[in-house]
């Protein structure tokens with residue numbers, strides 16, 4: 001399996017995130033992608049290639065141009081105020097307040113974000129842009145038939161980012177950008193299967209009223225888990241998209257037996273939808289030792305579900321999302337991919 005990877009991911013190297021009531025070192029760190037890359041090399045998964053550059057147009061097919069312009073210029077605006085630390089929002093336009101775009105960078109960050117755990121740094125825009133290009137390159141390789149399965153080693157991740165919203169360590173929604181690129185290139189149906197521990201609220205929101213992209217997500221029950229305010233079981237899509245959004249909220253402590261049951265149901269729904277391409281938002285924070293998550297998958301379970309994905313027999317693009325048990329991340333990610341390869 002070919003891997004697409006950009007060294008520019010390392011330009012996103014935040015110093016701190018607000019979590020558990022304190023500023024802690026960022027869990028979403030460059031070492032995550034380095035260790036995944038090293039494991040890909042170690043097992044000989046396949047060639048590793050840099051992304052092509054598709055420009056901003058495919059990004060703006062998903063994200064609002066004013067949001068993209070904000071992300072591209074946010075660090076400079078922050079630095080122009082004389083501050084050198086990471087840029088973190090600290091106030092948001094909640095109930096009773098207007099959804100109006102202020103001028104001050106502090107207000108703009110609150111307008112465009114939904115948490116204080118996603119630092120904007122001097123390198124954020126270049127890293128996020130490269131991550132989107134990484135997913136787009138994988139999509140092109142699949143669309144042209146050059147590859148049947150590709151691993152887009154994206155960092156920063158993307159599934160929490162919506163049309164004009166960032167958060168959850170995500171700035172641009174790599175999987176959604178790739179899905180839209182495939183649709184624009186002639187695909188009639190694309191399925192996005194999100195196996196990250198957290199609900200892909202951004203991906204859901206982007207395609208919620210559309211039948212041409214089926215979104216399915218297994219995740220920590222939002223009644224008790226981030227992102228809390230989306231990902232509930234009664235969210236099935238809207239308008240023409242009714243029935244094309246499927247959430248599987250699962251309780252803390254969920255292990256592979258229960259997780260696998262939901263996953264099997266999701267796979268059957270993907271098969272019934274018969275997409276031209278399957279995208280997998282591959283987060284491995286479902287692992288039992290993940291420091292910020294509460295499922296109980298073992299490393300071998302990742303190979304098991306990778307093989308199940310292969311048995312769908314679809315052109316498949318794996319897009320890297322979360323996973324913070326850093327010393328094990330390479331093994332868990334590549335277990336999915338080798339499990340897939342061995343079952344093809």
Ligand SMILES: NCCCCCC(=O)NO
Pocket residue numbers: 017019117160168169196197198199226283285292321322323
């Ligand atoms: N800082 C709060 C938790 C962010 C979750 C990031 C993630 O892994 N999403 O999939």
Ligand SMILES: [Zn+2]
Pocket residue numbers: 196197198283285321322323
């Ligand atoms: Zn996650």
